[in-house]
Amino acid sequence: MPFDKLSLAGMTAVNEEYLDIGSIAERFTVHNRTIKRLIEEFAKKLKRHRRRRGREFLYLWSDILKCAKIHLGIEQDEVPSVTIKKAFTKQRVKELEAVVERLSREN
Numbered sequence: 001m002p003f004d005k006l007s008l009a010g011m012t013a014v015n016e017e018y019l020d021i022g023s024i025a026e027r028f029t030v031h032n033r034t035i036k037r038l039i040e041e042f043a044k045k046l047k048r049h050r051r052r053r054g055r056e057f058l059y060l061w062s063d064i065l066k067c068a069k070i071h072l073g074i075e076q077d078e079v080p081s082v083t084i085k086k087a088f089t090k091q092r093v094k095e096l097e098a099v100v101e102r103l104s105r106e107n
Contacts, residue, residue: 002030009074013062020056024064035064042067 008028021039025032039046039059045067049060069075080088 002034003028003068003072005072005074008065008068008072011065013065017061018051018058019061019064020053020058024059024061027061028068038064038068038071041071 011027019027021032021035025035028035046059046063049063051058066075070077
């Protein structure tokens with residue numbers, strides 16, 4: 001998608017502002033179809049904080065901005081890394097084994 005990385009990295013969301021697709025496209029200086037594709041890609045995240053005005057949807061500016069930054073790689077999604085997941089899984093397995101052992105001793 002033809003976003004300008006430098007201007008996008010400098011953009012911030014100060015207040016809660018709901019915008020339609022045309023206004024979002026103007027702020028990013030891209031075509032409306034580009035914004036529609038971005039919304040399609042991140043539909044699950046954006047669905048929670050959208051409103052309707054007549055027939056069109058209004059999207060929260062901070063959510064759209066965050067999704068665009070994630071798409072371009074400026075920011076990362078809040079998904080933990082594989083090493084963190086492995087460490088958490090090992091810790092959880094140890095806790096569950098301790099619970100099983102404790103319960104078997106009680107019976």
